[in-house]
Amino acid sequence: MKRIKSAKELAEFTRKIRAEKKKERKRIIVSIRATCCYLKGSKEVASVLEDEVKKRKLENKVTLLMTGCLGFCQVEPVMVIQPGDIFYPSITPEAVPEILDATVIKGEILDHRLYLDPERKKRIVHWDEIPFYKRQLRLVLGNNGEIDPTRIEDYIAVGGYKALARTLTQMSPEKVIAEIKKSGLRGRGGAGFPTGVKWEVTRREKSDVKYVICNADEGDPGAYMDRSILESNPHSVIEGMIIGAYAIGAKEGWIYVRNEYPLAIEHLTLAIAAAEKFGFLGKNILDSGFDFSIKISKGAGAFVCGEETALIASIEGKRGIPRQRPPFPSTSGLWGKPTNINNVETWANVPIIIAKGADEFRKIGTKTSTGTKIFSLVGKVRNTGLVEVPMGITLEEVVFDIGGGTPNGKKVKAVQTGGPSGGCIPRRLFSLPVDYESLSQAGSIMGSGGMIVMDEDTCMVDVAKYFTNFLQDESCGKCSTCREGTQRMYSILNDITEGRGKEEDLSLLEELGDVVKDASMCGLGQTASNPLLTTLRYFKNEYLAHIKEKRCPAGVCKALIRFEIVAEKCTGCTLCRKNCPAEAITGEPKKIHSIIEEKCIKCGICYDVCKFDAVEKKSGV
Amino acid sequence: MATRAKRKRPLKVKVLSEEEKIEDFVKASAKKHGYLLISVLEDIQERYNYLPETALREVAKVLSMPLRDVYGVATFYRAFRLQPRGRHEICVCLGTACHVRGGQRVLEKLERDLNIKAGETTKDKNFTLETVNCLGACALGPIVVIDGRYYGNVTPTKVSNFLKEYQGEKRGVKDEKN
């Protein structure tokens, strides 16, 4: 492929690619190239698909487009047949020949393979009518269905690098910054700092060496939006970084990716190489005189390296210990030079803003939180996946209209946002709009976008304990309040879940939580007590039940529950006794079984395997 | 006149000692990664499956860094291990979504079945059990990864089934499915 040397050449090339694509009569779009999809066997689907297409001699009549993640993880991998935009979810290798014969060749729709809306019990043909997708506004993720992440041509065909061309040929760096400021874009990594302001501050610093960094250390458990963007549309991030570097005056960029994302690293490496080949990276980009190159730095398993100063230390080959700000990275960052760090999603929004214009972008979302936000909707929810919604949508709409509520009829109890730095928002507050201010007023934070739905079977004390345990391991260990504070919070929470809690513990926890929040140096410590404090605020009754009644209302805390076999329901099938690892169940075949409490280790396997619901969880006296 | 065949002399093959092999490996890796410490450590870990002490001492020499700094970095990051691992590595995801769906119970079942705790290796050096704080495949939790092969929607009862596949097998992905 020839290097593209000017904006004009780019426009020509785009026209050429689009004309070629228009010639494609039939297309089979299948979501293959993403980690979750691989997990579900998408590689096999891909190879079967290629074989079956060959068998039917369709290679010249049909185009295969292997995309990345299409967001509806619950039913991936999916296949979309064009013309017609027929959406077939949950593709297995067995489904492939059937779909090829019926829909691709004959043009018939296979009703039994369509998406079945569980509420209205209707079959749906087109993806945008599916409740999961209907309420979304897929700005950043929207092109995923048109792009094979390993082909830069696909990205160019949907208008990729056009924003870059416009920037380099028609806009000065100051104008770019003004546009980003006007758009109201706020950092999507969690803190929500106005991106344009950050760029401006870094631009003002006088230095011939400056850096831009993409923070792809998505460490929040339960959040995988950034992984999806990097795997499925890496060029959107690269384009954003080039525009940002131009605005700030940086010639070198780094993408810091956590090493737990090998596929994202692979696709990024391919994308960077392709961008260099085409001339979007390197010297004299699009004949503008602007040079820029990007390198990848891998993380090595440290949540704290999502914090910007720790991230910088990590790239420099040091222990990821955060340091005092001021001085901020915009003044003294990577190797002491002015550095601008932004999250993956933030960078991905930049080309969209430049292409659409700040005024159009502002129309989406709320006045103070413009644009869209991608959330990973997971946990006890029916439609798990990545949802992109305009800011200001309510939690109610996200969890129920898009998410479909809980999968098995249980009551939704809370939603956890912001990962270990965030908090749990109870059901009664679901009319809250999703924006930076509302979430932080409720005691949580927007965070990077993890949204974990919890139901009546989730113990909130256990959730607080889980996050605090996570944090005591991930703390860098510098600050006494964070290092010791998280350990002590964990220890007290653990005692409460094991029935050793005392009433004075709650006031001690609150005091400790306040000081950890107040006196720690970095973002990790300053938000370390959020899970504890929000659960204390909204679910105090659960804490009191654990302490006063030694009862776990959700039936989770092992020391406070016991398993019992309900005599009326037991059929004596012996399944539980055979599976019990502690030999704690007695009973003859066809006779009622019973559990020996002293031997029971509360693993819950009997509860899982019993087909007659004869095992019950009880707690308290 | 036919050309005379050259008399073949035995090649002088230099047999590298273990130390020299490590030395060469570290030097090559350092050059490849522009002397960035963490990337070099990742290379060593991939090659030897852990970070041997000799390798770390070599890194300190090659990168002209105090050994204390190399060791400090090697122990700070969870991805690096300083003890040799078992033949198969079982990694249980303990991210929030997996936790809420019962990931802890899967871990406990594995700990019981293998008779070790997370972070330890079985006596026969067959399995090492590890936990990780989120692999980003949350829609399919609880997740267990064995030798790079992902298993989704794992429940305690399914555990023994796939453990059987790895008993006594060589390290690496069992078949080319993934």
Added chain:
Amino acid sequence: MPKVKIDGILFEAPKNWTILETARFLGLEIPTLCYYEGLTPWGGCRICVVEVASGGRKRLVSACTYPVEEGLLVSTSTPRVIKARKMALELLISECPTSRELQDMAAKIGLARVRFSPKWERCFYCGRCVRICEEQMMAKAIGFVNRGNKIKITTPFDKTSEECRRCGGCLYICPACTLRCEGAQPETVLCGRCDNELQPSCLEVYDNYACWMGLKGECGTCVEEKSKTKAKR
């Protein structure tokens, strides 16, 4: 030179000074633990926290690492600061009760109860030893290892160090190595407390409860805590 206001005193400080240096120059006392003159500040013990107001936002920062900037407002002894200091010390002292420096500081700032069970560790990770080894002795023989709840300070591989020159600097500077006296009482978290109880800082300097800041006991330092609850966890 940036103009700052510390505890009501307006001062023009040299550009590269920290809040701690400025306060000490003005004669204001801010307690410290991990700070040691001549070594780069670490900012880990959180004892020297002070309240700063800048850009409309009030927050606590460690005085030893925070640089002075134009228009900075600093308060060294607000109730919020005292609460944080006491809790930080409570956490540290339960980690390492044998340290004399910690016990002296507890007496000084009026910490009378420790509600966490003692760990009886021999170190509370102030990092002074690491810094003196690196900066004064240029040896870099010891350093921080691991992180979070597994953190420790040791030589690489816990083996005898070739870089260590047995200078004894780490021993000299360690605040945990000076052991508290055991006194008449059996093992408790807070030391026996000499009979001539160490006075809190305000009384020490200002005689009666005539607090010059007008707080009159509101900062909490000169008001002794009544309850001496036994250590909990």
